[in-house]
Amino acid sequence: MTHPxxxxxxxxxxYERALMANDLDALDRLFAPGPNTLRGDANGLLVGHEQIxxxxxxxxxxPRRRIVQxxxxxxxxxxxxxxxxTELARGGRGQQTQLWRRADGRWAVTAAHVSLPAPALDTRVWRVVGDPLVHAPHTGPLTGESVAVKDLFxxxxxxxxxxxxxxxxAATPEPAHATAVARLLDAGADVRGIARTDELAYSLAGTNAHFGTPPNPRAPHRISGGSTSGSASAVSLGHASIGLGTDTGGSIRVPASYQGLFGLRSTxxxxxxxxxxxxxxSFDTVGWLARDAALLARVGEALLPPAAPPSRTALVVVPQLVALAQPDVADAVRRWVGAHDVSTEDxxxxxxxxxxxxxxTLQAHEAWRSHGGWVGTHAEAMDPDVRGRxxxxSRVTLEQAExxxxxxxxxxxxxxxFVGDRVLVLPATSSVAPxxxxxLQAVRDATMQxxxxxxxxxxxxxxLPVTTSGGLPCGVCLVAAPGRDRDLLxxxxxxxxx
Structure with missing residues (x-):
């Protein structure tokens, strides 16, 4: 080490003592103030002291660690x-690089990059992964593409x-592929792996208490969105090109919006x-995600039933729906609307x-009917948030459900x-990724409206992805009549x- x-x-x-003590005040003092201070790691770059x-x-x-050199x-x-x-207490070595500046006799970090030991398998994203896990049986229109399969299929x-x-x-190996998986394999796509989901898919956050929150590279240190969380993160990170999932209350649209992806909930x-x-x-559907619209449409060719040739129809936006979103998301949707031929209707x-x-209420009744027997005997093995749901x-009566x-x-x-033969335009989520x-409960309730x-x-x-004025991803959602999936694509x- 040269003489410092x-x-x-x-x-x-x-700084190192404050980090290990999680002394937030000291850490704030030891990072330079202002909007240009930087901190980066594998999850992304934070810009500005406030974000850091x-x-x-x-x-x-x-994580607990010691300085080796x-x-x-x-x-x-x-x-x-x-x-x-650095040497982590849990194993492995990492590295940190810091640019320090002295001002008014005090040293502070102006830029930092932290690297931790890379896991052989990021278990926040994947349950099991291969190279690939399942080869396509033959070539087809999706040859060269890879699929992250939500851990429900x-x-x-x-x-x-x-x-x-x-x-x-307690599960046993499946004897055959789900139809959606088989269709993608028949179209030439490989299965890259089986991706994490929120527990029993009863969430919109992606914050699995057992395995952690899959990273959101488009919005670092924000949630990924669930319950198709692992598939979405795998696509966003470039680990797979197609994310296969389900959407009951928004589990394709929410992670697509939070991570700047294209995502379709099918009819x-x-x-x-x-x-x-x-x-x-009554509400479960198959859906999928991709980083570009063309691939999203090609997946639709493999999964969707035949339909009449796509037809262009009028787009309509409802101001009352846009106003349900936070101002930054609402503004992003309005900018998109202003750039396209969209009529307005109350x-x-x-x-x-x-x-x-x-x-x-009906979703809860059906969820309990689907899994109540198992949940009733495994409550202690569940995330408290999902268990509470x-x-x-379990308290929804048959009369209430009817x-x-x-x-x-x-x-x-x-x-x-109201939708008729038009395409309804609205925010995909009420906010950017928290x-x-x-x-998260208030965000969940607002988004589900x-x-x-x-x-x-x-x-x-x-x-489809748009960006707020603050640079964070969000989504414009297009909704059409039943069976018009190909028109939307x-x-x-x-x-x-x-």
């Missing part, structure tokens, strides 16, 4: 680069884990669900809270009548052209 400038190593070791401070406050402390390269009298080798020879270790331990019943673990069969949404309550579901079903049926007719550690419309209607819904390919 006076006071630098005192500041370096003060918020990240530290939410993560609950850094530290080297200083003096850049100028008041600037120096420190490169340190049967993959022959492998268990369905459903996001829960106890469920996985209810359009793609067979045999070989897929159910949640709420819609009396006074019944929307009633529709959502009925949707959630199932406990509430009343909810009646309300849903009437709402379905109203929604389908930071990891933030309260938007996502429940397609769920109740049994309609195809496609999320063709329209999105047209809209996505530069």
């Amino acid at each position: 400038p006076a006071g630098l190593m005192d500041a370096f070791w003060a 401070s918020a990240f530290r406050g939410a993560r609950g402390g850094a 530290a080297h200083v390269q003096t850049v100028a009298d008041d600037h120096a680069l420190v490169v340190a080798v 049967a993959v022959a020879g492998h268990r369905v884990g459903a996001g829960n270790p106890a469920w996985e331990a 209810h019943g359009a793609v067979p669900l045999d070989g897929v673990l159910p949640l709420a069969p 819609w009396d949404l006074a019944q929307l809270p009633t529709w959502l309550a009925a949707f959630q 199932f406990e509430a579901a 009343q909810a079903a009646s309300t849903v049926a009437a709402a379905r007719a109203t929604i389908r009548d 930071r990891i550690g933030e309260g 938007l996502t429940c419309l397609a769920g109740i209607g049994g309609l195809p819904a496609l999320s 063709a329209l999105t390919c047209e809209l996505a052209q530069p």
Whole structure:
């Protein structure tokens, strides 16, 4: 180590002590203030002291480690680069690089990069992965593509884990592929692996308590979105080109919006669900994600039933729906609308809270009917948040479920009548991805006001990526009449052209 400038190593070791003690005030003082301070790691880059401070406050402390080596390269009298080798208590070595600056006699970090030991398998994203896990039996239109399969779909020879270790331990290998998996293999795509899901798919967050939150590279240190969380992150990270999942209350559209992906929830019943673990069969649908619209459409050719040639129809936006989103997301949707030929129409949404309550009641009733027997004997093996959702579901009476079903049926007719032969434009989610550690229930409730419309209607819904003025991904959602999935895919390919 070259001779460091006076006071630098005192500041370096003060930083290390503060990091191990999770002393947030000291860490804030030891990182330079202002919007240009940088901190990067494998999950992405944080820009500005405010973002860095918020990240530290939410993560609950850094992994335990010790400094093995530290080297200083003096850049100028008041600037120096420190490169340190770290050894983690849990095993493996990492490295951190820090650019320090002295101002008013005090040293502070202006830029830092942290690298931890790379896992052989990122178990936040994957349950099992191969090179590939399953080869396509022959070439086809999807040859060269790879699929991340949500851990609800049967993959022959492998268990369905459903996001829960106890469920996985009791499962037996599947004798055959789910139809959706088989169709993609027949089209020439390889199965890259089986990707994580939220527990029994009863969540929209992606924050699996057993395996961790899959990373969101488009919005570092924010949640991935669930329950098709692992598949979405695998696609966003470039580990796979296609993410296969399900959408009951928004589990394709939410991760697509949070991670800047294209994602389609297909018409209810359009793609067979045999070989897929159910949640709420009245609303469960197959969906998929991709990084570009053209591939999303090619997947549709493999999965969707034949249909008439796509036809272009009018787009309509409802200001009341846009206003349900946070201002930054609403503004992004309005900018997209302003750049396209979209008409505006008011819609009396006074019944929307009633529709959502009925949707959630019927979904809960069916979720308990699907899994209540298992949940009742494995409650201690579940994430408290998901367990609480199932406990509430267990209290839904048959009378309440029947009343909810009646309300849903009437709402379905109203929604389908309003959409008609048009394409409805609305925000895919109510907000950008929340930071990891933030309260999620309010975000879930707000987003489901938007996502429940397609769920109740049994309609195809496609999320296409846009960006807020702050640079975070969100989604514009296009909703059409039942069976018009291919129209949405063709329209999105047209809209996505530069």
